Amino acid sequence: MVRVFCTKAMRKILLMLIFVGVIVMSAGANFSWRNDYIWQKTEAGFRSRQMGFGNVSTGNLSFADYTLEMDIEFKEFTQWGNMRVMVRQNGLFDSYSLNIDQNGLSLWRYDGRWDIGQSLATYHQRIGINEKNHLRLVVKGNSFQVDWNGKKVMSATDKLDKYPYGGALLRTEMAITEVSNINLQLERTVDEAKALNEMWQRVQKSHPLPPNPKPFKTAEEVGFNDMMLIYTGYYDNGAGDWNYLDALPLVAYLNQDFSIADSLFDAFLLLGIGSPNNRYFDAIRGGNPQTAGNLEDWLWYLDHIFAEKTQLAAFDKAKAKVNETLEKMAKAKVVIMIPNPLPAQQNFGEVEGEKLSFSSEGQGVEEAYKKRFKAVDWYVSEVEKRWHEADYKNLELLGFYWMTEDIGKPEETRLVRKVADYLHERDYKFYWIPYNKAPGYQGDYGFDCVFLQPNYMFNEQVAVTRFWHTYVDALTYGTNFEIEGEDSVMKDPMARQRYLNYLRAGVTLGYMNSAKAYYFGSKTLVKCALEDDPQIRGLYDQTYLFTRGKFAEKLW
Secondary structure, eight states: OOOOOOOHHHHHHHTTTTTOEEEEOOTTTOOEEEEOTTEEEOSSEEEEOSSSEEEEEEOOTTEEEEEEEEEEEEEEEEEEEEEEEEEEESSTTSSEEEEEETTEEEEEEEEEETTEEEEEEEEEOOOOTTOOEEEEEEEETTEEEEEETTEEEEEEEOTTOOOOSOEEEEEEEEEEEEEEEEEEEEEEEOOHHHHHHHHHHHHHHHSOOOSSOOOOOOHHHHSOSEEEEEEOSOOTTSTTOOOHHHHHHHHEEEOTTSOEEEEOOSEEEEEOSBOTTSOBSSOOBTTBGGGBOOHHHHHHHHHHHTOSSSTHHHHHHHHHHHHHHHTOOOOEEEEEEEOOOOTTOSOOEEETTEEEOOOOTTTOHHHHHHHHHHHHHHHHHHHHHHHHHHTOSSEEEEEEEEOOSOOOSHHHHHHHHHHHHHHHHTTOEEEEOOOTTOTTTTOOOOOSEEEEOOOOTTOTTSOTHHHHHHHHHHHHHTOEEEEEEOGGGGTOHHHHHHHHHHHHHHHHHSOTTSOEEEEETTTHHHHHHTOSSHHHHHHHHHHHHHHTTOOOOOOO
């Protein structure tokens, strides 16, 4: 199976471009198809403009039975190249999927991730380049029929009938793909609200709670109640620069006249995706080892967050103002990211007189491991040194955050556990926030708390049942929740409702009063605080009530 790497870092880059095109593909059906930036419109359909992972989608949970037809032509394959025709979408990998690659077709039911699910049928036929093939896929009840170039090649039934409703999505993966003459004939629909309620009831039976649930961790265990992610990496538009006025609406809860009414978030995670040198702290981009961060980038980040008047200094000043106004002496907790010393980096730079390479090439796995840890040791020590020199009066360095959002290989597991022991010996806490069903999300690495990303916010085809799946995972593995928002809430009423569903789910599932992390793009919640529009400003107010355990709405 193709390994899909989807981090928050990647989302931040891609979501600025996603849904840039809408095209009506079938005059008879009159359905709009939304495409992300990987796909470009053509006269007859869509063509992927580059290697990568791209989606074209339509529909929602009101879609029940339908027939989907199209012509498919691959212009170029990598060895992992394929196209997925995903139907009954309840989330990207909460769906049925017809996978088409060079070796033929396979029909799957996915259960949350590309490598978790059930194979329903297969058809082996070599599929070449520049060959136009016609697909007809019939979705009816819990049965599926696949016709390929006019020939019936597969039929299957899912006994679980896990996804009775949902739209369609065309996903190209590491292939230059062209689809044309798309025609979706919708044969049965349902009331969407009714479908949502039915799916919620259904998911509780198909994914029951664990027999010995592990409770959510509390603020006393974790070190804070509500931690906001503060993106302080490099952005062309300066979004990674935080001044006092940026920090104040998050450190304080502001009245509509911008006077300080209360404190708001009690902890802040400073993290960055990349540096001005187009190198990254979490993962390489496009398979290019030259995009792995090096010592120059790590030093840039430290210089950036310890700047004289911005970033940490700005939050220190904002907390001082809140303490003065409320007549308190509380300190805001600070968590700082640890960049991943990426194995692709063969020339990190010189640390304590030693030139470091993180690759096993030419030195072996053990030596690479030692040098990766040495870089982490140097980085943490440098944070400590600069923190003591800055002498912030209103901030407390609580711990560190592992930047990469999946832990999929044994060498990564070993390194992270070593770092956890090292930090605990120095009386720091250690945190992680994996994306939904990320490799390793269920593992034990020594983190003081793991916050699971539901990833419900970022795709309108993801159903609220995602919260139940995340809830079961949390109670199974002893993890907590991340709350997720995005800049789309500033313009899209449906996006605002999706954000509020995180808060409603917190009441319904009981994680409102546990320790939580919050992702809200870069400064979006700050923008909400300053808005005159009551619908947008209301998100800020409702978030404050949620942090205080006073938000009352439920999902149902």
